[in-house]
Amino acid sequence: MNSLILRTASRFLLILLFQFSIFLLLRGHNDPGGGFVGGLVLAAALTLYAIAYDVRSMRRFLPCRAQTIIAWGLLAAALSGVWSMFKGQPFMTGQWAHVYILGLDLHLGTPLLFDIGVYLTVVGVVLIVIMSLAEEVEEDD
Amino acid sequence: MNSLIVLPILLPLLVGASCVVVWRYVAAQRILTLAGSIVYLAVAVVLLERVASEGIQAVQKGAWIAPFGITLVADMFSAVMVATTGVVTLVIVVYSLGTMDRAREAWGYYPLFNILIMGVSGAFLTGDIFNLFVWFEVLLISSFVLLALGGERAQLEGAIKYVTLNLVASAFFLAAVGILYAMAGSLNMADLSQRLGDVAQPGLVTTLAILFLVAFGIKGAIFPLFFWLPASYHTPPVAVSAIFGGLLTKVGVYALIRVFTLLFLNNVDYTHTIILWAGGITMVTGVLGAVAQYEFRRLLSFHIVSQIGYMVMGLGFFTPLALAGTVFFIVHNIFVKTNLFLVSGVSHRLHGTYDLKKLGGLYRAHPWIGMLFLLSALSLAGVPPLSGFFGKLVLIKAGLGIEQFVLVAAALGVSLLTLFSMTKIWAEAFWKPLPDGTAVKAPGGGMALLLGPIVTLAVLAVVMGVAAGPFFALAQQAGEQLLNPESYIRAVLGARGGS
Amino acid sequence: MEALLAIVIGVLYASGVYMLMRRSIVKLIIGLALLAHGASLLVFTAAGLTRAVPPVIPFGEKAITGTVADPLPQALILTAIVISFGVQAFAMVLAYRAYQTVGTDDLDDMKATDT
Numbered sequence: 001m002n003s004l005i006l007r008t009a010s011r012f013l014l015i016l017l018f019q020f021s022i023f024l025l026l027r028g029h030n031d032p033g034g035g036f037v038g039g040l041v042l043a044a045a046l047t048l049y050a051i052a053y054d055v056r057s058m059r060r061f062l063p064c065r066a067q068t069i070i071a072w073g074l075l076a077a078a079l080s081g082v083w084s085m086f087k088g089q090p091f092m093t094g095q096w097a098h099v100y101i102l103g104l105d106l107h108l109g110t111p112l113l114f115d116i117g118v119y120l121t122v123v124g125v126v127l128i129v130i131m132s133l134a135e136e137v138e139e140d141d
Numbered sequence: 142m143n144s145l146i147v148l149p150i151l152l153p154l155l156v157g158a159s160c161v162v163v164w165r166y167v168a169a170q171r172i173l174t175l176a177g178s179i180v181y182l183a184v185a186v187v188l189l190e191r192v193a194s195e196g197i198q199a200v201q202k203g204a205w206i207a208p209f210g211i212t213l214v215a216d217m218f219s220a221v222m223v224a225t226t227g228v229v230t231l232v233i234v235v236y237s238l239g240t241m242d243r244a245r246e247a248w249g250y251y252p253l254f255n256i257l258i259m260g261v262s263g264a265f266l267t268g269d270i271f272n273l274f275v276w277f278e279v280l281l282i283s284s285f286v287l288l289a290l291g292g293e294r295a296q297l298e299g300a301i302k303y304v305t306l307n308l309v310a311s312a313f314f315l316a317a318v319g320i321l322y323a324m325a326g327s328l329n330m331a332d333l334s335q336r337l338g339d340v341a342q343p344g345l346v347t348t349l350a351i352l353f354l355v356a357f358g359i360k361g362a363i364f365p366l367f368f369w370l371p372a373s374y375h376t377p378p379v380a381v382s383a384i385f386g387g388l389l390t391k392v393g394v395y396a397l398i399r400v401f402t403l404l405f406l407n408n409v410d411y412t413h414t415i416i417l418w419a420g421g422i423t424m425v426t427g428v429l430g431a432v433a434q435y436e437f438r439r440l441l442s443f444h445i446v447s448q449i450g451y452m453v454m455g456l457g458f459f460t461p462l463a464l465a466g467t468v469f470f471i472v473h474n475i476f477v478k479t480n481l482f483l484v485s486g487v488s489h490r491l492h493g494t495y496d497l498k499k500l501g502g503l504y505r506a507h508p509w510i511g512m513l514f515l516l517s518a519l520s521l522a523g524v525p526p527l528s529g530f531f532g533k534l535v536l537i538k539a540g541l542g543i544e545q546f547v548l549v550a551a552a553l554g555v556s557l558l559t560l561f562s563m564t565k566i567w568a569e570a571f572w573k574p575l576p577d578g579t580a581v582k583a584p585g586g587g588m589a590l591l592l593g594p595i596v597t598l599a600v601l602a603v604v605m606g607v608a609a610g611p612f613f614a615l616a617q618q619a620g621e622q623l624l625n626p627e628s629y630i631r632a633v634l635g636a637r638g639g640s
Numbered sequence: 641m642e643a644l645l646a647i648v649i650g651v652l653y654a655s656g657v658y659m660l661m662r663r664s665i666v667k668l669i670i671g672l673a674l675l676a677h678g679a680s681l682l683v684f685t686a687a688g689l690t691r692a693v694p695p696v697i698p699f700g701e702k703a704i705t706g707t708v709a710d711p712l713p714q715a716l717i718l719t720a721i722v723i724s725f726g727v728q729a730f731a732m733v734l735a736y737r738a739y740q741t742v743g744t745d746d747l748d749d750m751k752a753t754d755t
Contacts, residue, residue, distance in 0.1 A: 148746050201667065271716055271719075275723070278723045278727070281727075282723075282727060282730065285727070285730055285734075286730065287732055289737070292734070292737055292741065294741050294742060294752065295752055297737055297742070298738065298750040298751075298752055299667065299740040300734055300737055301668075301734060301735070301747075301750065302736075304727075304730075304731055304734060305660070305668060305672065308672045308675070308727060308731070309660070309675065310674070311676075311723075312672075312675045312676055312678070312679045313679075313729075315676075315679040315680070315683065315720050316678075316682045318683070318716070319679070319682050319683030319686045319687065319716070320682070320686050322683070322686070322687055322712070322713065322716070323688065325685035328712075338684065339713070354663055415697070428702060440682075524702075562658075
């Protein structure tokens with residue numbers, strides 16, 4: 001698609017939506033939100049960018065292949081479950097700790113790690129679907 | 142704490158994800174998968190031993206007490222199935238190392254295979270009906286991709302039928318789970334087992350039971366819902382065919398047995414009679430379909446349908462002996478059926494075709510391959526002293542015990558026809574001289590990777606027959622646990638369930 | 641409200657099954673999607689409709705007060721929707737590949753693996 005307005009807007013929207021997706025991810029434990037919807041927002045933003053430009057220029061934003069993103073997401077989610085097994089508790093029991101960074105008292109736990117895993121997996125899956133369908137069409141043109 | 146039950150699910154997940162991380166290095170994926178499947182088998186055997194000595198094991202995910210959290214349960218039946226999965230997985234992985242082509246390996250064969258095994262183990266071990274749905278979907282999605290991977294015309298056509306029928310089944314399954322939750326207010330199978338007894342509308346429970354029967358019937362390929370199976374199972378590479386034919390349909394049968402021994406016991410006369418006759422008709426139609434076939438793997442696919450009939454019939458008999466026989470038969474069938482598919486791969490390797498009319502002379506050229514095939518084929522047909530004989534013997538004895546003479550006669554007739562179509566393969570592919578015009582290929586390197594698995598499974602078929610005692614003791618224990626859900630319920634819900 | 645949703649579910653199932661019977665693969669996939677929607681809506685409706693707040697404990701309190709909606713059916717539906725999303729994406733790619741390989745989207749021309 002060749003639209004100046006969409007192109008200009010999608011660049012700003014990409015940053016904005018990325019921040020929003022992180023916000024949703026972090027908010028998820030106590031309020032509506034979470035890794036799944038956060039991942040969908042980021043994937044939607046990247047898809048919008050791919051529509052405005054093309055898939056190849058969208059790909060530049062990815063640090064690695066989409067499959068690898070999924071793999072790390074799965075590993076992060078699995079790790080969040082295994083953590084408690086090392087402590088002798090059942091699989092996926094939440095582990096919590098207080099972390100002090102920059103004078104803030106953060107209450108972090110394995111559910112957040114699980115959510116991050118979900119976030120990465122969702123981004124990877126949606127991008128794979130979009131890319132495999134879109135690249136097919138772009139090759140045909 | 143009891144983390145052992147989680148491992149059969151966790152291990153394939155970790156291996157699969159790691160395989161994706163090292164996507165470009167196929168050799169690393171192979172080593173990871175092989176190592177993973179060896180550890181999986183070890184874990185499965187330890188789990189089986191633990192269940193045999195200490196009784197049913199259960200673990201609550203995330204320490205959320207049942208029935209609120211998701212429970213993983215390993216009773217004897219689950220443990221036996223996981224152990225069988227372990228054996229078949231290792232065997233297929235070794236076989237894949239020798240047969241899988243570079244393109245499929247590079248496009249994610251190993252990660253998909255591991256995710257498939259994760260789904261299968263999850264379905265065997267979960268104690269939650271919705272979780273069962275999720276594991277079914279996990280194994281289905283990876284099986285979809287495995288089936289279509291490679292993109293040959295036959296594969297794509299087969300995959301469309303497979304995907305469509307399985308998605309329809311999933312829609313049924315989901316609707317049934319939703320209505321079940323609305324009616325009983327729980328998803329934990331042990332909890333449901335207690336609650337379904339005193340639901341306000343017993344008629345609706347029976348309807349629901351039939352809905353589950355249809356959903357699992359499609360997934361397990363029961364008459365009249367089996368047509369997708371012989372239309373798709375012969376299209377992918379042999380290693381994939383073998384794991385589908387050996388293992389995947391049995392997951393549907395497992396779910397059927399689990400649900401109809403734990404949940405739907407209100408109206409046994411009605412539901413189990415339907416199951417009984419569905420099993421009987423499945424048995425007969427499957428074998429009749431096979432008689433007409435001249436394609437090696439299609440013939441075997443129809444036999445899968447036929448043998449599913451035996452298992453379902455065993456569930457329909459619903460006596461301790463019959464259920465023990467069913468468990469024994471399922472394990473035997475997984476080994477033998479997988480092995481027959483693997484043998485078909487060897488004949489393809491040697492002559493480049495699966496068409497029985499074009500094959501020939503295999504016995505003359507490679508007598509020991511012939512003997513290995515014969516062991517599995519005769520075991521499938523139920524010739525003593527091989528494993529299939531005892532499975533069928535027990536089922537038939539159970540049928541005679543409750544005077545289902547028509548079905549017993551059908552089972553015996555089906556055995557005879559099975560023997561007939563196995564001798565057809567023998568005569569066409571192994572005995573008759575090689576027809577003119579059929580290519581004779583050099584076996585190439587790595588034949589040991591093809592034959593090692595076949596020898597292993599053939600030996601298992603013999604051992605399960607000659608030394609059937611210990612195997613049958615396990616099956617009997619599984620059958621007793623299935624018929625007496627109290628111990629299952631107590632293991633999941635603790636003391637509260639005992640009341 | 642239940643009656644209305646029941647009718648909607650019925651229409652979704654009926655049109656889904658009708659689309660499954662068509663010969664075109666594209667319509668087949670639409671049929672599968674409609675069937676999945678029907679099943680999700682069925683779970684939602686069967687589990688009971690309530691006018692209530694989400695089951696989130698307000699900040700600073702220890703327990704939920706007042707009536708809340710049952711979160712479980714919604715969680716089930718979310719899971720089911722995600723699964724059907726993935727599966728349908730795969731089915732679309734599969735249909736496209738099949739169309740490229742076979743050269744038609746007519747199911748009647750895809751009988752090579754039957755009989």
